[in-house]
Amino acid sequence: MTDFDVGARLKAIRKARKISQRELATQSGVTNGLISLIEGNKSSPSISSLKKILSVFSMSLSDFFDASPTDNRKFAFRFDEMVEINPERVFEGGTEEGLKAVSLRRVGSSFERTLLMLYEIYEPGADTGPELYAHEGEEGGFVIEGEILLQVGESTETLKAGDAYQFESTLPHRFRNIGDKRCVLVSACTPPTF
Known part of the structure; x- marks a missing residue:
């Protein structure tokens, strides 16, 4: 997981939800500059900042770091x-x-x-x-x-x-x-x- 692209993942989620960097910053209580720096991979977010940002999407940390597709109907897991x-x-x-x-x-x-x-x-x-x-x-x-x-x-x-x-x-x-x-x-x- 060391090669996980935090910036690209955040940007993809934000764009899929059709929300601007400015709107995300306002709703999460962090600065617009921080969102920009994270998405550009120029800054790594603290856990606290990332939790604030992800709360706008009602997304957990574990889901953020898992970009694999899921199947809602699946009920058994190996x-x-x-x-x-x-x-x-x-x-x-x-x-x-x-x-x-x-x-x-x-x-x-x-x-x-x-x-x-x-x-x-x-x-x-x-x-x-x-x-x-x-x-x-x-x-x-x-x-x-x-x-x-x-x-x-x-x-x-x-x-x-x-x-x-x-x-x-x-x-x-x-x-x-x-x-x-x-x-x-x-x-x-x-x-x-x-």
Whole structure:
């Protein structure tokens, strides 16, 4: 995903929605100059800026970074069909090593659905970053194997296989594998704003 053209993707989405750079800037609360710089690949947007811009299109980060066509009628997904989301593009402030140990696979297209489902793998030492992140919606999940330290606001819990979680995604949160074995989660978020 290192060769993903953020500028071309944003421009294509904007033009498909028949919206000008100026209109996009006004609706998203960023400057017209920033939109122009991003589309020209002269500036990389922060996650925060990109989320603001994509909110105008009701598009999640995962859908933005997945330009593959989808089929609304599809209801079963094989593991190798799930789209890998690059965690470095989602979590701010994480270490390169900690983020490389995270694998997020999206089930289907969250752009066409009201529910985002993820198959998540956290290798030992994996961490979504020292900074907690937040987004619109509600999320929950089950720990399938291993254990994960989940921080929501000021509270932390260590969850093990068979345990589950559910919280408002607007609360700052963070996931970290503090164990010596991989941790596998199956999670869902609605609406698909992650």
